Amino acid sequence: MSRKKIGLLVMAYGTPYKKExxxxxxxxxxxxxxxxxxxxDNLARRYEAIGGVSPLARLTRDQADALAEQLNAAxxxxxxxxxxxxxxxxxxxxDAVTQMRSDGIEQAVSLALAPHYSRFSVQSYIDRAQAKARExxxxxxxxIKSWFDQPQFIHFWKQAVLRAFEDISESERNQTVVLFTAHSLPEKIIKNGDPYPEQIKETAEAIVHAAxxxxxxxxxxSAGKxxxxxxxxxxxxxxxxxxxxEEYRHFIFCPIGFVAEHLEVLYDNDQECRALVESLGANYHRPQMPDTDPLFIDALSSAVLNVCRSHLFLAAK
Structure with missing residues (x-):
């Protein structure tokens, strides 16, 4: 029996492919x-500082392909x-929704490559996809609105933090702080009851507890101007x-609101934050981002399969 085709719409912010x-x-x-x-000129300078182009375009495609492969194997x-x-x-x-429809896809799952939900950000992706589907x-x-609480996602960051601690001597681990960061959003979202700040807090606390x-x-x-x-x-x-x-000697940066190496991490963290940390006489550490790590792809896969089951795409196993 042939498998039923399900569209997997992986949505992301995007990045320039080239200077033009x-x-x-x-x-x-x-x-x-x-x-x-x-x-x-300012944005171009920032891209030049990380090598001329962000790796995000390649990594986003790799993440989408790895997720589809994992789902089909699961x-x-x-x-x-x-x-x-x-x-x-x-x-x-x-364009993606149009292509799915052209390919004969009748049912699909959408997932934004952003763990935490905000009406200001993730909902805008969802609205655009749903509007095109209706049209x-x-x-x-x-x-899928959010997947920040997937156990594999927390486990990925737990392992990443613990590996970072391995580079710090036992005698200085008590002088080390882990700094969890995420992309800022306008403060007005709080007045509207947006869950984004609380979801970021929950993620950080889950990693703190696990590790x-x-x-x-x-x-x-990365606040907007x-x-x-x-x-x-x-x-x-x-x-x-x-x-x-506290006069910490080591700062471990965990950009938990992001899922891949890109401008906000490679420049804002690795260059601006590092420069400040080192100017204070301390040491900068930043674990590898999720990218296509199997634990991370597992987290995304679990989120997709959960929503499929809840929408009766898949029979519960």
């Missing part, structure tokens, strides 16, 4: 308003076909405060 993509990419982020020459009833839909660069979310007709999409971390803190990074206040404390301010109060 920076202007249209940045313009899309700014809702059609072209950035100034100064803004373009059960025998359904055949998952991966489609990549990006928010700010091609292939756009709408086309003949295809239904079961959308038995003694000293830890949380901060926000807008007049509205964004969630804080900012990661650079938090580094200064922690060092002033």
């Amino acid at each position: 993509d920076i202007i249209p990419y940045y313009t899309a982020i700014r809702h059609g308003r072209k950035p100034s020459d100064k803004q373009i 059960q025998v009833d359904y055949e998952f076909h991966a489609y990549l839909g990006l928010k700010y660069i091609h292939p756009f979310i709408e 086309l007709g003949g295809i239904t999409i079961a959308s 038995e971390i003694k000293h830890y803190a949380q901060a926000w990074q 807008t007049p509205d206040p964004w969630l804080g404390p900012d990661v650079l301010d938090q580094i200064r405060a922690l060092h002033k109060k």
Whole structure:
């Protein structure tokens, strides 16, 4: 008996593929308003600082392919076909839904490569996918809102943190702080009861408990340049405060809101945060990101299979 085809819509933020993509990419982020020459030069400089282009495009595709492979190996009833839909660069979310429909897909699951739900971020991915599905007709999409509490995701970060501690001498581990970070969002989301800040907190606390971390803190990074206040404390301010109060000798950075090596990690963390930490006479550590680690792909696979079962795509095993 042949397997039933299920679409797997993997959604992500997107990144420029080459230098020429920076202007249209940045313009899309700014809702059609072209950035100034100064803004373009600043972003281009940041990409140059990490090698000219972000590895995110390749890693996102690799994650989608690895997830489809894992799902198809995990059960025998359904055949998952991966489609990549990006928010700010091609292939756009709408392009992916259109391609699924053209390929004869009638049922699909969507998952954003962002562990934590916010109406400001993940919901915008879901809305675009669902709107295109309604417009086309003949295809239904079961959308996963969050997967931050998948045990394998927590276990990945537990192992990552413990490996980072192995590089620190026993005598200095008590002078080490683990700093959990995630992308900041406008403060106004709190007034609207958005679960994003609480989900970040729950993730950090779950990792702390699993890895038995003694000293830890949380901060926000990569805030947008807008007049509205964004969630804080900012990661650079938090580094200064922690060092002033406790004089930590080691800072282990865990960007738990991100799932791959990309600009916010390779530049904001590995260059800006590292420079500040080292200027204070301390040491910077940052574990490998999830990328295509089997534990991480397992976490995504479990989230997809759970939603399939709840939508009766798959019979519970």
